Amino acid sequence: MFIQEIIMVKVRFAPSPTGFLHLGSARTALFNWLYARHTGGKFLLRIEDTDKARSSKKFLDEILEDLKWMGIDWDDEPLHQSQRFEVYREKAEQILAKEKAYKEGEAIIFKVEKGRTIEVNDIIHGKIAVNTNDIKDQVMIKSDGSPTYNFACVVDDAYMEITHILRGDDHISNTPKQILFYEALELTPPKFGHMPLILGQDGAKLSKRHGGVSVEEYKREGFLPEALANYLILLGWFPGEDHEVLSMDEAVKLFDISDMSDVQAKFDIQKLRWLNGEYIMKKTTEKLLPLIKEQLLTAGFDMSGVTDDYISKLVDLYKIRIKTLRELGELADWFFKDDFTMDEEGKRKYLDKEENKDNIRIFVDRLDGLEDFSHENIEKICRDIAEERELKAADIIHPTRLAISGKTKGAGLFEVMELLGKEKVIKRMRGVDK
């Protein structure tokens, strides 16, 4: 056994509560969490709230909630940097005492020794070498008494006994600076791994245009946490050709940090949508029910008098046809309101023809006398009429679908007729003549 394998892995996620949880941060958290859970180590949280003006409890609560939503749990209590200002100062004073730093006003600044090469053996990128000539002297404690990011980061990672730092590529240039601090504090640096950033599909920075940047936005849009997490994981680690759709449990089992990609990936909303559709399809209607209800409510539908049983049947009918939870409301709005919009092209094609209206008339008259409004019975009537009039069943089906839903697409006609109910079906079919 190698020594590294018997020391417990400790990783951390260090959000700054100055905004919502960004997709990129969520991915970073996810990989750290995966690594900890895979190795049986610890996943710790550190709140980087040194900027008092910009940090807020509200953001922190949101971030923690989003993490939980994604299925990420953490060990121990989160460490708050705002409560450790004395520690940072003390450590900076130690370095100052060794004459490796100087004061400028109230600030304590670290002297960077020139002409050295700092080598980092990055877990993801391999060797990275930087010359200290390219690094300016580094502020440790600012004039206002607060620590700088790089300094607090080192003090805390050492204090928390972090063994591996997995973070975004944008921190590569921070790493040699931090290593200098580890040296000055006579500490052994942890292992570093820098994962490439996520880009929008046009190669630019991920932004609103690409579908949103915050976890919250995807949640609202009707993405399932397991789909989002699965997709984010795929953006940086390939679990194998047969494992693209994988649960967090499987990911924990299969995850191998040495297989992480060193190439920046573009965020592809299409693939996320596909994955989400896969998860929706496979999820039980029972589990989908509360989520769908919430979406319908937010969409503003009148849900009074609508039973869970009714929604469940709707979900059964539509869950293989939607890519996001929100889409059910768009596809099935006509179940909740009578003033649904009519597809213009479909209307021209199916409802503006007299023979089609005739068929609907005959169909509705027979439905009127139907006692048991089951889809089997409805279908029987429809097919009988088609046979009698020497038509294809489709000639009756399409105009009828349009009459009751305003749409040219959707779940099987007879099933949706049964669910919508005799009264509304008949009213809408008769409405065609007006």
Place this chain on the structure above:
RNA sequence: GCCCCUGUCGUCUAGCCUGGUCUAGGACACCGCCCUUUCAAGGCGGCGACACGGGUUCAAAUCCCGUCGGGGGCGCCA
């Protein structure tokens, strides 16, 4: 400007370390066909890539150099 990371289908990637098994495999998207009551789902098929230029070698997607492209960083922000 300087420093760092990076470059296989439109996108995510397998392969690269340990050259030949690669006329480069899979997934999403797209297109076509089948199924069918439309849309999905499902099945089958198609389109489609080693950034470019030099080396090294009997042989390079794989190794080396250069060019070009993409990204990040250079704060008393985090």
